[in-house]
Amino acid sequence: MEDASPFRRLRHGKEKSEGQADSPAAGTTSCGKAGRGPAGGGRQEEGGSARAAGGMIMAQKEDQAKYDSMPRSAIETGMVDFVLPVEKMGEQILHYIRHPYLERQKPAEPEEKVESLLQKVFLLIRNQTGHDFSHYKRNTIRRRIARRLAVHQIEDLEHYLKLLQESAEEVGILAREMLITVTNFFRDAEAWDSLQEHVIRPLVEQGPPEQPLRIWVAGCATGEEAYTAAILFQEQMGKSNVHRALQIFATDLDEESVSVGRRGIYPKSIAADVSPARLQRFFTEEGNSYRIRNNTRETIVFAKHNLVKDAPFSRLDLVCCRNVLIYMDNTLQKKLIPMFHYTLNPGGHLFLGESESIGVFADLFAPVDARHKIFQRKAMETSYEPEAGEAGYHPPAPVARGPLRPLRPSLGAAEIAERVILRDYSLPCVLVDADYNVIYFNGDTSRYLIQPGGRPTFNLIQMARPEIHFKLNLLLKRAFHKNRMTVEKDVQVRVNDHFLDTDIVARPVAEAGVGVGENLMLIVFKSRPKNQKIEGSAPVVAEVPAEEKDAHIRELEQELQSTREYLQTTIEELKTSNEELKSSNEELQSTNEELQSTNEELQTNSNDQTGRKLKTSRAEPGPPISAGPSVRRQRFEPWCFEFWICLGFGAWDLEFLCSLVLGLWNFAPSVPANVNGTRR
Missing domain, CATH: 3.30.450.20 (PAS domain)
Structure with a gap:
C-alpha cells in the first residue's frame, strides 16, 4: 500500500520525483527569484525544486528592498507563499519546521480513505477550473497537497479539504500548484543538439520551400522551450541559406504561464543558458531583463490548451512534449501517444523528455535517437479520432472567468x-x-x-x-x-x-x-x-500640469503596452481559431472526397451489373424451332404485327422492307426441321 504519510509530514532530507534525481530539502526559502517546479502541464528543474520537494518560498516585501526588482519578479510568478519583511522571515521558518506536520509521523490512514478524500479534492478543482487531475500520478499529487498543508499548518488531508470547501482562492492556488512549470532555454543541450542534427536540419533542407514548417510545443510552460525551437530553426535556415515559413504552436494548460511566454520577457539570469551570440541576435536588453526579438516572437502562437480535452493541431512536422507524460498515469499516456501519431505528417517526429517513452506503441513510432527520446512516425493506421469535448469529464461552459461563489458566512x-x-x-x-x-x-x-x-x-x-x-x-x-x-x-x-x-x-x-x-x-x-x-466640434483637451507630465507619460506608456499585449493575444487567439477552422475544413473535404469515391464505386458496380444482365439476355437461346406449323406461326406473327403497325403509321421504307424480307426468309416453310427443333 502506498504511503499516505505525506499528508502529515514532509520528509527531512531529500525526496525523489518521477523521472528525476534527488531534490533539495524541504523548507527552502527565497528572497529573490522564485523557483518553479513541475506538475501535470510542465517541467521540473534541477536547481529550482524547492516547491517540487515540498518546500516553502518567501519573498521580501518590495517596499523594504533596496532593489525591488528581484522580489517583485518572484512575486509576479505567483509561486511565492509568503511576502514578509526580513525580520519576520525567521519566525515564519520556525513555525514551518516546528509544526507537527513536519515533526510527527502518525500511523498512515487507510488507502481507501485517502483516495476518497483525493477524489473530493479533484472534484472541487474540476468544478472551479475545469481541469481534471484524477489521472495524474498520485505521488505528484500528494507532494503538491502536502506542501499546501505545511503552508497552512494543517495536519491532515481531511481538514485541508474543509479549507478547500470554504476558500475558492485556495482551490485556485492548489490547481496552479499542480501546474507549476519550470523550464529554461536549451534545457538538456545534448538532446537539442541531437534534434537539430536528426530532425531540424533535414526538415529545413529537404522540404518544399513553399511549404511552411509546423511545430507543436505541447506543455510549453513559460515559453522557453518554444523559443529554443524557434532559435534553432532560424539558425539552421541561416546556415542552409533556406527561407521557409515557420509556424510554432506553443500551448499549456496554465493561462499565467502562457501569458509569460506570450510577453517574451525573461530575467537576465537566462544568460547562464543562452550564449552571448544568441542573446545578441535573438534578444534585446531592457533594463534587468531580455525581450525576445519580434522576428522570432512572430513565429510562435501561444494559446491555452488542454492536451486531454481539446482537439489537437494537425499536419505537423514535429511535436515537442517534454516532461509532461511522466506526471500522467497509463490511461492518459495511452491516449496521448496515438494522438501525437495522428497529428504528425508522414515521417514527422516526436520529441519527448529524457524520462519518457512511447511505451507499448512501438508500432506507431520508430526510434531515431533512443537516448535523447527522438522518434519518427511510422506509416501505420491509428484508431485515434479527435472528437469535440472528448475527455472523460465535460464541465459546463463557463460564463465568466470563474464560477460565481458565495462569500463565507462570517460577513455577508x-x-x-x-x-x-x-x-x-x-x-x-x-x-x-x-x-x-x-x-x-x-x-x-x-x-x-x-x-x-x-x-x-x-x-x-x-x-x-x-x-x-x-x-x-x-x-x-x-x-x-x-x-x-x-x-x-x-x-x-x-x-x-x-x-x-x-x-x-x-x-x-x-x-x-x-x-x-x-x-x-x-x-x-x-x-x-x-x-x-x-456631432459637435472636437473635444477640448485640458493641459496636463507640468508636475504631472512624467507620471502621465508613464501611465500612457503602460496603457499602450497593455493595449499591445491585448492585441497580440487577440491576434494569436484568431490564429488558433483559424487553424482549428482549417483543420475542420480539411476533415470535411476529406469526408466529401470519401463520399464521392463511394458514390463512384456504387455507380460503377451498378453499370457492371446492368451490362452483365444485357449480355446474359442476349446469350439466352430463343424458343426451339418446331417441325409443326404452330411454332412457325408463333415466330411469324410478331413480324406480321410489326408489318401492319408500320403500315398503319406510314413507316414503310426500304430499310424496313429489308428487315421484313430477312425475317420472312428465316421462317420460310421450305426449311425443314427435325424433331428436336434444329435445322438440318
Missing part, C-alpha cells in the same frame, strides 16, 4: 459593501471578487453595465458597455495585481446624445470579516457632464 457581501459605501461613497458602484464576478450592486449602474444577450452572467467585464469594456478590463488587472486603489480617468460614456467623462475607481476591500482568499474590489463610477454633443 451586502454588509461588506454597505459598510464601505456608507463610509466613503454615495455613487453607483459594484463589489466584485477576484474572478470579476459581481456579488453586490449599489445605485443605478445602467449607464455603465448591461446584461448581454444569451445566457445570464454576473461577470463585470461581460456586462460592461462597449465604450468602457477595454479600459475597465485593464483597470481590474492592474488593481488586483497591485492590490491598491487604481483609477482610470476621463473614460467617455455615452448617454443618449451626450458623453459623460467618467472616472472609474477600483478600491481593494480590506474589511474585518473578509477571510483570506476573498479578494474583493469595489468598482466606483464617478461621472460628470461633458459639454460636447456627439
Whole structure:
C-alpha cells in the first residue's frame, strides 16, 4: 500500500520525483527569484525544486528592498507563499519546521480513505477550473497537497479539504500548484543538439520551400522551450541559406504561464543558458531583463490548451512534449501517444523528455535517437479520432472567468459593501471578487453595465458597455495585481446624445470579516457632464500640469503596452481559431472526397451489373424451332404485327422492307426441321 504519510509530514532530507534525481530539502526559502517546479502541464528543474520537494518560498516585501526588482519578479510568478519583511522571515521558518506536520509521523490512514478524500479534492478543482487531475500520478499529487498543508499548518488531508470547501482562492492556488512549470532555454543541450542534427536540419533542407514548417510545443510552460525551437530553426535556415515559413504552436494548460511566454520577457539570469551570440541576435536588453526579438516572437502562437480535452493541431512536422507524460498515469499516456501519431505528417517526429517513452506503441513510432527520446512516425493506421469535448469529464461552459461563489458566512457581501459605501461613497458602484464576478450592486449602474444577450452572467467585464469594456478590463488587472486603489480617468460614456467623462475607481476591500482568499474590489463610477454633443466640434483637451507630465507619460506608456499585449493575444487567439477552422475544413473535404469515391464505386458496380444482365439476355437461346406449323406461326406473327403497325403509321421504307424480307426468309416453310427443333 502506498504511503499516505505525506499528508502529515514532509520528509527531512531529500525526496525523489518521477523521472528525476534527488531534490533539495524541504523548507527552502527565497528572497529573490522564485523557483518553479513541475506538475501535470510542465517541467521540473534541477536547481529550482524547492516547491517540487515540498518546500516553502518567501519573498521580501518590495517596499523594504533596496532593489525591488528581484522580489517583485518572484512575486509576479505567483509561486511565492509568503511576502514578509526580513525580520519576520525567521519566525515564519520556525513555525514551518516546528509544526507537527513536519515533526510527527502518525500511523498512515487507510488507502481507501485517502483516495476518497483525493477524489473530493479533484472534484472541487474540476468544478472551479475545469481541469481534471484524477489521472495524474498520485505521488505528484500528494507532494503538491502536502506542501499546501505545511503552508497552512494543517495536519491532515481531511481538514485541508474543509479549507478547500470554504476558500475558492485556495482551490485556485492548489490547481496552479499542480501546474507549476519550470523550464529554461536549451534545457538538456545534448538532446537539442541531437534534434537539430536528426530532425531540424533535414526538415529545413529537404522540404518544399513553399511549404511552411509546423511545430507543436505541447506543455510549453513559460515559453522557453518554444523559443529554443524557434532559435534553432532560424539558425539552421541561416546556415542552409533556406527561407521557409515557420509556424510554432506553443500551448499549456496554465493561462499565467502562457501569458509569460506570450510577453517574451525573461530575467537576465537566462544568460547562464543562452550564449552571448544568441542573446545578441535573438534578444534585446531592457533594463534587468531580455525581450525576445519580434522576428522570432512572430513565429510562435501561444494559446491555452488542454492536451486531454481539446482537439489537437494537425499536419505537423514535429511535436515537442517534454516532461509532461511522466506526471500522467497509463490511461492518459495511452491516449496521448496515438494522438501525437495522428497529428504528425508522414515521417514527422516526436520529441519527448529524457524520462519518457512511447511505451507499448512501438508500432506507431520508430526510434531515431533512443537516448535523447527522438522518434519518427511510422506509416501505420491509428484508431485515434479527435472528437469535440472528448475527455472523460465535460464541465459546463463557463460564463465568466470563474464560477460565481458565495462569500463565507462570517460577513455577508451586502454588509461588506454597505459598510464601505456608507463610509466613503454615495455613487453607483459594484463589489466584485477576484474572478470579476459581481456579488453586490449599489445605485443605478445602467449607464455603465448591461446584461448581454444569451445566457445570464454576473461577470463585470461581460456586462460592461462597449465604450468602457477595454479600459475597465485593464483597470481590474492592474488593481488586483497591485492590490491598491487604481483609477482610470476621463473614460467617455455615452448617454443618449451626450458623453459623460467618467472616472472609474477600483478600491481593494480590506474589511474585518473578509477571510483570506476573498479578494474583493469595489468598482466606483464617478461621472460628470461633458459639454460636447456627439456631432459637435472636437473635444477640448485640458493641459496636463507640468508636475504631472512624467507620471502621465508613464501611465500612457503602460496603457499602450497593455493595449499591445491585448492585441497580440487577440491576434494569436484568431490564429488558433483559424487553424482549428482549417483543420475542420480539411476533415470535411476529406469526408466529401470519401463520399464521392463511394458514390463512384456504387455507380460503377451498378453499370457492371446492368451490362452483365444485357449480355446474359442476349446469350439466352430463343424458343426451339418446331417441325409443326404452330411454332412457325408463333415466330411469324410478331413480324406480321410489326408489318401492319408500320403500315398503319406510314413507316414503310426500304430499310424496313429489308428487315421484313430477312425475317420472312428465316421462317420460310421450305426449311425443314427435325424433331428436336434444329435445322438440318
